[in-house]
Amino acid sequence: MDALHSALFYAFAALTLAGGLAVALLAGERRLLSLLAVGVGLAGLYADLSAGFAAAAALVAYVACAALLLRTLRAWPALEAAEREPRGVLQQAGGLLAGAIFLVLAYAAYRGDFGTGFRAPGEINTSAIGRLLVGRDALALEALAGAFLAAITAAAVTARVRRVR
Amino acid sequence: MTVTLVPVLFVGGALFATGAFTVGYRRSFPAALAGLPLLLGGAGLDLVGVSRFATSAADRVAGQEFAVVLAGLTLAAVAAGAALARPGPGVPEGQR
Numbered sequence: 001m002d003a004l005h006s007a008l009f010y011a012f013a014a015l016t017l018a019g020g021l022a023v024a025l026l027a028g029e030r031r032l033l034s035l036l037a038v039g040v041g042l043a044g045l046y047a048d049l050s051a052g053f054a055a056a057a058a059l060v061a062y063v064a065c066a067a068l069l070l071r072t073l074r075a076w077p078a079l080e081a082a083e084r085e086p087r088g089v090l091q092q093a094g095g096l097l098a099g100a101i102f103l104v105l106a107y108a109a110y111r112g113d114f115g116t117g118f119r120a121p122g123e124i125n126t127s128a129i130g131r132l133l134v135g136r137d138a139l140a141l142e143a144l145a146g147a148f149l150a151a152i153t154a155a156a157v158t159a160r161v162r163r164v165r
Numbered sequence: 166m167t168v169t170l171v172p173v174l175f176v177g178g179a180l181f182a183t184g185a186f187t188v189g190y191r192r193s194f195p196a197a198l199a200g201l202p203l204l205l206g207g208a209g210l211d212l213v214g215v216s217r218f219a220t221s222a223a224d225r226v227a228g229q230e231f232a233v234v235l236a237g238l239t240l241a242a243v244a245a246g247a248a249l250a251r252p253g254p255g256v257p258e259g260q261r
């Protein structure tokens with residue numbers, strides 16, 4: 001990677017991690033703005049790593065996620081009331097577990113014996129990804145689509161049952 | 166400072182751990198739900214990094230392919246979670 005790509009990578013990485021920390025620590029609409037910043041940073045990282053199609057998909061997904069969460073937040077602000085209660089043992093254990101996960105992943109990243117080869121990204125494009133998704137990995141894609149359908153159906157049924165009661 | 170696979174994995178791991186912290190530490194469901202995109206984004210970044218810097222010529226596109234799938238999975242999971250977060254009946258929107 002040349003100097004410009006490297007500088008862009010670290011700039012987008014800083015934006016992504018700062019946004020991630022803000023998502024973890026802030027509340028309300030500021031948290032959703034931070035989620036948008038994470039989406040922009042992640043899309044920039046993908047694009048910098050020559051994954052333009054994944055960058056576009058991630059940007060669309062994060063903007064949609066932020067919009068969905070904004071809708072939930074504005075419709076039912078009382079859902080945020082639980083944040084004012086003190087953290088229980090489970091929350092503190094969850095925070096510690098996340099710290100342990102980070103230590104393990106950072107150790108694996110720095111101590112892993114990875115290859116250092118570099119390949120120019122010429123053959124990786126949208127059509128190649130599409131061919132894989134509908135060709136070699138069609139079964140996996142179908143399984144994932146089934147999981148999506150089940151999740152969305154369950155969500156719709158749950159919302160409908162609650163409305164009828 | 167040249168970018169190699171190690172910084173990519175480090176950033177991906179940090180993003181994943183931040184998402185795990187958000188999901189585990191926040192009390193309210195919408196706040197915890199906002200951690201899900203961070204979790205899956207960290208995993209996707211690692212996949213794209215391996216796809217970019219992999220030395221094997223056998224399967225160079227798979228990382229990006231599954232990063233795209235993860236982006237779709239993120240959106241579906243957040244949509245399902247937002248629907249499930251809906252509080253009980255009897256109270257109008259904006260007052261719950």
